[in-house]
Amino acid sequence: MSELNPIRALLADVPFMVIDGALATELEALGCDLNDNLWSARLLAQAPEKIRQVHQAYFEAGADCAITASYQATVPGFMQAGLTADKARALIQLSVTLAQQARDAVWQPGQTDRPKPLVAASVGPYGAYLADGSEYRGNYDLDRAGLVEFHRERFELLLTAGADLLAAETLPSLEEALAITDLLAEHPDTHAWITFSAKDGQHISDGTPIAVCARALADCPGVAAIGVNCTALAHIESLIEEIRRECDLPVLVYPNSGEVYDPATKTWHPAACDYTAVGPFGLAQGVEHWLTAGASGIGGCCRTTPADIQALADWRSQRQASPVQGI
Known part of the structure; x- marks a missing residue:
């Protein structure tokens, strides 16, 4: 990895970074059964071509960055599913290769109409x-030390890939975020973004104010950006404002589609509130508000699709063609 923050480097060429959308949602649309503790990571072993296909769909939609299928991929998790440790390590690294292959199918060296997309x-x-x-x-x-050790092997495998x-x-x-910064400190020239899940417009899931998190991470070496993901649309604008008050790192947001997840039943349900009354009801409807609040990157998390990412890329293209002051 380079000493230069790769997100800041990309932002030198575009008004904001378009992040990809949900991986699992698209895999299910392709007929994949993800009802498993490994979730989409199971397909690294069983249907890697499907993962590559989804990454490519997001790049073709205009995404500047793909997030790999390693979210739930760990050596202990794979071993509990019956794989050897060596196979588990190979699959974790394969997650990076698949995203790189998808990028290479869409973007060619020397291409000038878009910056080289990132693989996160x-x-x-x-x-x-x-x-x-x-x-x-x-x-x-x-505790924090235990979290460092839990994340260490996968962290290093993904870097090596x-x-x-x-x-x-x-x-x-915040404790888990600080564990990540401990690992970053062990690997100079490595960068990571840190995004939290949030329960409202001011607090992350465990109740810590997001402003406290932003302040704690603002000067940590290797932190390329901070933000929120897997969070309701209605909370995003406020969360950006809270972060922006405490640091000048790029702020990334990739919220859910608007539906609500029940972690006990692992099912999605319509939102209990009307987002048209309290905030945006889709990524394209929220983008202008989020940019004004200070976002540097926007994408989608659960239940979003390549069509949502295409809408973000189209919105950006239109604004670049006829820019509006302040956006």
Whole structure:
């Protein structure tokens, strides 16, 4: 990895970074059954071509960055599913290769109509490995040192595989984010973004104010950006404003589509509130508000699709063609 923050480098060429959308949603649309503790990571072994197909669809839609299928991929998790440790390690690294292959099918060296897209290797939270919904609570049985050791092997495997940066995402607690910064400190010239899951417009999932998180991470070496993902649309604008008040790092947001996830039943349900009354009801409807609040990157998390990402890319193209002051 380069000493230069890859997100800032990309932002030198575009008004904001378009991040990809949901991987699992598209895999299910392709007929894949993800009802498993490994979730989409299971397909690294069973149908890797499907993962590559989804990555390519997002790049073709205009995404500047793909997030790999390693969110729920850990050596212990794969071994519990019956794989050897060596096979597990190979599959974790394959997640990066698949995204790189998809990028290479869409973007060619010397291409001038868009910057080279990034591959961000997903580092899901400890709770994703537990598969008990605790990534939305943060009530773990591990302290910061234990979280460092849990994340260490996958962290290093993904770096060795050649990802442009890491995406430590859906973190429910500041303690876990700080564990990631401990690992970054061990690997100079490595970059990671850190995004939290949030329960409202001011607090991440375990109740810590997002402003406190932003202040704690603002000057940590290797932190390329901070933000929120897997969070309701209605909370995004406020969360951006809270972060922006505390640091000048790029702010990334990739919220859910607007539906609500029940971690106990692992099912999605219509939102209880009317987002048209309290906020945007889709990514394209929220983008102008989020950019004004200070976002540097926008994409989609659960239940979003390549069509949503295409809408973001189209919105950006239209604004670049006829820019509006202040956006």
